[in-house]
Amino acid sequence: MVYLKNSGGDPFYVADFRVRVFQKLKLPTLKERYMVLKESGWNTFRIPVEKVYIDLLTDSGVNAISLEQLSDMLGLGLEDAYAGNRAFYKLINVFKEFFPHEYIVLAHQGRAAENLVFKALMKNGKKPYVLTNVHFTTTRAIVERVYGGRIIELPVPEAFNPDNLYEFKGNIDVAKLEDEIRRLRPDNIAAVRIEYASNLLGGQPFSMKNYYETKEICDKYGLPLIADISMADWQIALMKKRDPMVSGKSAAEIINELMELTDLSYASARKGFYVRGGFITVKDNKELYEEIRSWQVVFEGHTSYGGMSLKEVAMLIDGLKMAFDDDLPFYELEQIKYTVEKLDERGVPVIKPPGGLGVHVDARRFLPHVPLIPNGEKGGYPAGALACALYLVSGIRGMERGQLSMDRDPETWKEIPVELDLVRLAMPRKTYLQSHLDYLLDRLTWLFENKDLVKGLKWIYEPPVLRFFEGILLDQDNWGSRLMEAYEKQLGEI
Ligand SMILES: Cc1ncc(COP(=O)(O)O)c(C=O)c1O
Incomplete structure (x- = not known):
């Protein structure tokens, strides 16, 4: 980042790199996204990348190269x-x-x-x-x-x-x-x-x-x-x-x-x-x-x-x-700060102050009606459910970083309750642009306004270690289809 003053004298920053290799992206339709979630076991790790529009799963191995x-x-x-x-x-x-x-x-x-x-x-x-x-x-x-x-x-x-x-x-x-x-x-x-x-x-x-x-x-x-x-x-x-x-x-x-x-x-x-x-x-x-x-x-x-x-x-x-460059790492920090501040203004619960790695949505406060740990009728795992809901309404893939990511106690096989149940929207280095952030903001805000439609998840197949990678789950009471219907009514088929 280059930090400057704009012509009005206010602080201003401009990216200190240009992009000369690009990849065309395609936004799957709403119905396709719903089918993808069903086929992927309501686990964003299992979604094939060609079905993802903006991939904020991780910054690992997906940064731009120099x-x-x-x-x-x-x-x-x-x-x-x-x-x-x-x-x-x-x-x-x-x-x-x-x-x-x-x-x-x-x-x-x-x-x-x-x-x-x-x-x-x-x-x-x-x-x-x-x-x-x-x-x-x-x-x-x-x-x-x-x-x-x-x-x-x-x-x-x-x-x-x-x-x-x-x-x-x-x-x-x-x-x-x-x-x-x-x-x-x-x-x-x-x-x-x-x-x-x-x-x-x-x-x-x-x-x-x-x-x-x-x-x-x-x-x-x-x-x-x-x-x-x-x-x-x-x-x-x-x-x-x-x-x-x-x-x-x-x-x-x-x-x-x-x-x-x-x-x-x-x-x-x-x-x-x-x-x-x-x-x-x-x-x-x-x-x-x-x-x-x-x-x-x-x-x-x-x-x-x-x-x-x-x-x-x-x-x-x-x-x-x-x-260890003195300027380059600030690009993503500014992207994260921009998005966190805008979400915070709109009342969407996020981790503050904005840090590195990505935007972290606090799923327990986003979906207070979903139990942290599955509980009969209601299912569980707010952040797991929210990551899936966001994909359904946007084609944006984030990652659950919370209760699902915490394996059970190896001795008692009980769940170990986590303090933070987050959806992480990682910012791969030098990869996404301002319009991607504004799209994310818009769809996440819509989801927040319609949060009552999102319920919990329940297990179909739970691997014994690092269960979040390959686990297969299901949307409790078929909430995905109701969320899809509400979206289609208000925003159309894409
Ligand atoms: C802090 C930290 N340590 C270790 C690892 C594991 O690295 P890898 O995925 O390359 O095996 C990761 C991966 O994201 C990480 O974030």
């Missing part, structure tokens, strides 16, 4: 080699600009990096606890279901109040952190984990002060501070807007400062790094690095590609530069 990345994609000048390829050595040099870390390990995506990290840190379940600001779905599945451990979440109380305008909802509660370390004993704790621009809190950042305090506690008890930096781009851009401790610093300086405090970082490179892959960086613990690398060659492939294609290893070079 001209430099496009040329790397052609693979010209890349010498294909199983071991010791040229792109890897180039990549390592670029990593050093941003990370004061000795070691880099590549993996095919974020969860593969997480698997290697927690395998090494949890000592195959002997150090069962991971303390964190907030869990992510794959992190929890790996820590709890693969290695038999427990995630302990310690967010600040403001984090779960959608209306609270606290600017650092991604902070970890440092007083609770110290209490929990003492209660669980440091020997049983694998790591303290901080997620950047916390996904399940609605893309909310932590403050630099909180990070220093967390590091101090980690040092006091001899625990590693690890970071999920999949969305470091938005974390840093939000810090620049809000955090006086980083005032005047460049993104490269901020990531260097953060990484100086961090013992190990890992990422899904599919998100802030614009490439299909993942990576781990280790500051200086050679033994830890060697353990991770020894499993990398078992699960991911040779050290110099780690499950990524050579072209993507090369594309990550520019991906790193874009993530």
Whole structure:
């Protein structure tokens, strides 16, 4: 973004990129959309992309790519080699600009990096606890279901109040952190984990002060501070807007400062790094690095590609530069802010303040008549139902991030009630335009005015782990057809 004044003297911003590759989109008709939902088991993850008009499911693996990345994609000048390829050595040099870390390990995506990290840190379940600001779905599945451990979440109380305008909802509660370390004993704790621009809190950042305090506690008890930096781009851009401790610093300086405090970082490179892959960086613990690398060659492939294609290893070079660019990450932040503010003005409940990642609609307040957990006649899962309803009335695909995304307790098989039940409308980087946002605003507002027509969902098939990906559900009492009829009456067949 370029921040300027307009000719009237008011603040004004203009995008700092242009788009030269485009993809034609087609809006399926209302009836088609209804059929698609039925065939997809009322689960937006199961909808084929050609039936989606505006795809706000995720920012993962669907960002626009840069001209430099496009040329790397052609693979010209890349010498294909199983071991010791040229792109890897180039990549390592670029990593050093941003990370004061000795070691880099590549993996095919974020969860593969997480698997290697927690395998090494949890000592195959002997150090069962991971303390964190907030869990992510794959992190929890790996820590709890693969290695038999427990995630302990310690967010600040403001984090779960959608209306609270606290600017650092991604902070970890440092007083609770110290209490929990003492209660669980440091020997049983694998790591303290901080997620950047916390996904399940609605893309909310932590403050630099909180990070220093967390590091101090980690040092006091001899625990590693690890970071999920999949969305470091938005974390840093939000810090620049809000955090006086980083005032005047460049993104490269901020990531260097953060990484100086961090013992190990890992990422899904599919998100802030614009490439299909993942990576781990280790500051200086050679033994830890060697353990991770020894499993990398078992699960991911040779050290110099780690499950990524050579072209993507090369594309990550520019991906790193874009993530830590001083202007680029602000485009989506402004899109999110614009949409959140407009929805808020219209009374549609959203997570505030606007963060990174996307627009997060608070489904519990949008659909107060739908129980969080299925309850006989009424069904359940407000955010799951709302994501489907939005697709039906617009062809826009969002993602449920709430009760459905939280797997059952593996021991009791009971539902674990979540604090936030959200529909996430992610903003893939450099992908959508103002008219897309205005269409989203219009249809979401219409849906809010007709919210009583939307009821809950119930299970037809519930997978045992990460159930939200492939689960099959049904609209309770056939509410989808009534919503379709109301829409058609007022707005027509498209
Ligand atoms: C914060 C965070 N960590 C880890 C992952 C997992 O990454 P991947 O989907 O590349 O396996 C994601 C994916 O969205 C994420 O948002």
